[in-house]
Amino acid sequence: xxxxxxxxxxxxxxxxxxxxxxxxxxxxxxxxxxxxxxxxxxxxxxxxxxxxxxxxxxxxxxxxxxxxxxxxxxxxxxxxxxxxxxxxxxxxxxxx
Numbered sequence: 001x002x003x004x005x006x007x008x009x010x011x012x013x014x015x016x017x018x019x020x021x022x023x024x025x026x027x028x029x030x031x032x033x034x035x036x037x038x039x040x041x042x043x044x045x046x047x048x049x050x051x052x053x054x055x056x057x058x059x060x061x062x063x064x065x066x067x068x069x070x071x072x073x074x075x076x077x078x079x080x081x082x083x084x085x086x087x088x089x090x091x092x093x094x095x096x
Contacts (some may be wrong), residue, residue: 011049015072016072016073016075016076017072017076018053018056018057019057019059019060019065019068019069019072020069020072020073020076021049021053022050022053022054022057022060023069025046025049025050025053026050028046029046029047029050
């Protein structure tokens with residue numbers, strides 16, 4: 001089963017995943033990533049997803065947002081600590 005060209009795709013995130021993805025997308029947009037993402041066509045959907053999350057998540061503006069985000073991240077971590085520390089790479093080359 002595939003996505004038809006021109007069709008919409010629905011992404012579902014739970015109440016722990018949505019703030020984490022939103023925070024990551026904000027960081028992504030605020031950094032100079034033109035070296036990593038040099039395709040301008042990719043940025044339009046990224047901005048659209050980030051904007052949709054910003055409009056949908058009231059907790060982004062709550063006073064205890066950082067604590068809630070931290071707690072959500074902890075709940076999302078795999079139980080196996082070995083899986084938590086995946087190596088950071090760019091194009092298969094470790095980032096040091």
